[in-house]
Amino acid sequence: MTAPTSPASDNPTAMSGAAILVEGLIEQGVEFVFGYPGGAVLPIYDELFGDERIRHILVRHEAGAAHAAEGYARATGKPGVVLVTSGPGATNAITGIADAWMDSIPMVVITGQVPTALIGTDAFQEADTIGITRHCTKHNYLVKDPADLAATIKEAFLIATTGRPGPVVIDIPKNVQIAVPSERRALVRAGAHRYAPQTVAPAEHIIEAVEMIAQAERPIFYTGGGVINSGPEASALLRRLQDITGAPVTSTLMGLGAFPSTHPDWLGMLGMHGTYEANMAMNKCDVMVCIGARFDDRVTGRLDAFSPDSKKIHIDIDRSSINKTVPVDLGILGDCGTVLGQMIEAWGSRQAKNLGEWKARIAGWRARECLAYPERSTKNPGMIMPQKAVERLHALTHQRKPIITTEVGQHQMWAAQYFGFEDPNKWLTSGGLGTMGYGLPAAIGAQLGHPDALVIDIAGEASIQMNIQELGTASQYRLPVKIFILNNEYMGMVRQWQELTYESRYSNSYSDSLPDFVKLAEAYGWKGIRITEERELDDGIMRMLDHPGPVIVDCLVAQDANCLPMIPSGAAHTDMLLYGDKVDGTMDDEAKALV
Amino acid sequence: MPMKIAEAASERHVLAVTVDNEPGILAKITGLFTARGYNIDSLTVADITEDHAVSRITIVTNGPPSVIDQIEAQLERLVPVHKVTDLTTAGPHVERELALIKVAGVGEKRVEALRLADIFRARPVDTTTESFIFEITGPPDKVDSFIALMRELGLVEVGRTGIVGMMRGAQGA
Numbered sequence: 001m002t003a004p005t006s007p008a009s010d011n012p013t014a015m016s017g018a019a020i021l022v023e024g025l026i027e028q029g030v031e032f033v034f035g036y037p038g039g040a041v042l043p044i045y046d047e048l049f050g051d052e053r054i055r056h057i058l059v060r061h062e063a064g065a066a067h068a069a070e071g072y073a074r075a076t077g078k079p080g081v082v083l084v085t086s087g088p089g090a091t092n093a094i095t096g097i098a099d100a101w102m103d104s105i106p107m108v109v110i111t112g113q114v115p116t117a118l119i120g121t122d123a124f125q126e127a128d129t130i131g132i133t134r135h136c137t138k139h140n141y142l143v144k145d146p147a148d149l150a151a152t153i154k155e156a157f158l159i160a161t162t163g164r165p166g167p168v169v170i171d172i173p174k175n176v177q178i179a180v181p182s183e184r185r186a187l188v189r190a191g192a193h194r195y196a197p198q199t200v201a202p203a204e205h206i207i208e209a210v211e212m213i214a215q216a217e218r219p220i221f222y223t224g225g226g227v228i229n230s231g232p233e234a235s236a237l238l239r240r241l242q243d244i245t246g247a248p249v250t251s252t253l254m255g256l257g258a259f260p261s262t263h264p265d266w267l268g269m270l271g272m273h274g275t276y277e278a279n280m281a282m283n284k285c286d287v288m289v290c291i292g293a294r295f296d297d298r299v300t301g302r303l304d305a306f307s308p309d310s311k312k313i314h315i316d317i318d319r320s321s322i323n324k325t326v327p328v329d330l331g332i333l334g335d336c337g338t339v340l341g342q343m344i345e346a347w348g349s350r351q352a353k354n355l356g357e358w359k360a361r362i363a364g365w366r367a368r369e370c371l372a373y374p375e376r377s378t379k380n381p382g383m384i385m386p387q388k389a390v391e392r393l394h395a396l397t398h399q400r401k402p403i404i405t406t407e408v409g410q411h412q413m414w415a416a417q418y419f420g421f422e423d424p425n426k427w428l429t430s431g432g433l434g435t436m437g438y439g440l441p442a443a444i445g446a447q448l449g450h451p452d453a454l455v456i457d458i459a460g461e462a463s464i465q466m467n468i469q470e471l472g473t474a475s476q477y478r479l480p481v482k483i484f485i486l487n488n489e490y491m492g493m494v495r496q497w498q499e500l501t502y503e504s505r506y507s508n509s510y511s512d513s514l515p516d517f518v519k520l521a522e523a524y525g526w527k528g529i530r531i532t533e534e535r536e537l538d539d540g541i542m543r544m545l546d547h548p549g550p551v552i553v554d555c556l557v558a559q560d561a562n563c564l565p566m567i568p569s570g571a572a573h574t575d576m577l578l579y580g581d582k583v584d585g586t587m588d589d590e591a592k593a594l595v
Numbered sequence: 596m597p598m599k600i601a602e603a604a605s606e607r608h609v610l611a612v613t614v615d616n617e618p619g620i621l622a623k624i625t626g627l628f629t630a631r632g633y634n635i636d637s638l639t640v641a642d643i644t645e646d647h648a649v650s651r652i653t654i655v656t657n658g659p660p661s662v663i664d665q666i667e668a669q670l671e672r673l674v675p676v677h678k679v680t681d682l683t684t685a686g687p688h689v690e691r692e693l694a695l696i697k698v699a700g701v702g703e704k705r706v707e708a709l710r711l712a713d714i715f716r717a718r719p720v721d722t723t724t725e726s727f728i729f730e731i732t733g734p735p736d737k738v739d740s741f742i743a744l745m746r747e748l749g750l751v752e753v754g755r756t757g758i759v760g761m762m763r764g765a766q767g768a
Contacts, residue, residue: 130619131622134619134622134623134626135626135627135630138674139673139674140619142618142619159674193677193678194615194674194675194677195674318672319668319671319672320665320668320669320671320672322668323661323664323665324665324668327661
């Protein structure tokens, strides 16, 4: 099968595998490659040397490369590209690949591999990258013949960016990078039977859906990351469809920004830490239109009590998401943006039903003011409430339309609850996999994609340490990212669950031996700011904004604040815990076993 | 309190899956079944086109209808998969399996084994004075019945191919 190859020196115009790869990336419009060199990718790195067309961003750890590529992808809508070496280079990138898989982020990961003759011999820095990434990629390739490389790259980008987006790995043995193929094969396995995602929905499904929405007395739109992935046009169409139908809108964590948080029909996020009104409306609606979301367990709560009396429509580009956990009455296979456009057209000049009664019930639920948190902490009455810190951060920055990234935990949920988003691609967070350490590298990727934007990583003091080494990356490329740490000296979400479930036995959830984040910032050439009291809060945020370079803000917050409202694991939408409810105790084993 | 495990009646389904014959595709498919907790009762695979570019995989699985639907959707999601046909729901179809069955014995048992083989149209493909290897082809329940009979007559070992299936009539899957 191997095509005849010859050393590059025999024919100076012929291209090596490494050169073909770089050309292929340029053809795909790649601006940035996030990577880290090593033995098995040296030929590719030599090819990148002095090439002005692609900018290589040297991270400090391969996990950072993958998350930075994710951040770039989510902020720009373009695929993120990662380049890492074999063995540990590839395995370090796995968490980011798995994260992109769960959150449907377009990404192409180039991994070096030991020479083909050594594959399977336990060679130095050998890992079965294809085997390891098989179930956390949309597709993966081991390219054993340089003649296949050009076509493989093309297909990899096509697969990563179309249909339901996702990560694709191309594993390239070192000898394939060096070899000069005498021909370039189009992929033998091309053709529509191989890969052809359906984007346009059948007309009869559209008509049925429009009819169901038009008849509904208590409709709701439940939107997800699919609307963001479909492009900014999909968000515009969602707003248009909402406008003509009048249906209230809630969204998953991944879908925030598709619908403006200042709109009167915005219900807030739904699910475990969603608003009371969103979850109650989901429970009591008669027609639910799920648009590019996937009925995740964090969204549905207890499945047998999930929206028991509604007809459900599910629009998704991935057939396997439809009827996976929640059976629906009408599954519509297609791209969110395209289908929304089809529905608007089919709606035509219909008049929306009067939803006054439904809106009044929603207003009643809103009146519970589920996000109203206690003014003062019981344990630390003098300290800033973390919710307050996020509210002030929003108030002082929202006019600049910032891009917000987060790590994972309480701070992430507070950011989702109290930082309102008006536009898509401004909210970058690890939803499905829940990866601590995502936010800083994602902010780096987002900042590179939008050099003039204000990019803030809202972090916790525990999460930020998981990829803290990437401070150096931001310093090297002069990226003015801001890190705003809500420092409560606890892995707060772990501590909250220990209170709920394990009678406040705080097993290993205290953040002991924390670094001095201000000094740490300074050590990396960043500015460090510490905020300890509420009267310093606005000033601290303004100083962060006024500094032209990167800043860490170490904002000390009340240690005992919990993230509410909350649907405890195994409970129904109607069984939310609200501020003021007792949140410590224990649970039965069935509830404990749920994640 | 013991954990509740969802239970719905399990159904047996035969899936015919055509795929690009590329490295790793079998691992992708079997790994998908393992990772998502689906069952494989049998799986057969061989390339079926002149240029060896396409393979046909026949998978016998079982699960509640919702799980079967997920299995098909998850299989279709794999890039190298061309088509998944659920032969069980698609209509009348033929299922065949081949088995090699070694039986050792002398005297009356040996004669009886040969006689039963004749009834089942199983063919001896190897013979010693004290053993046979029978080759039998048929639907899986026929193979099961023959093996059950041989168990009493000196069964030594069994090799089965697993099932291949095909729709009846002129239409392809």
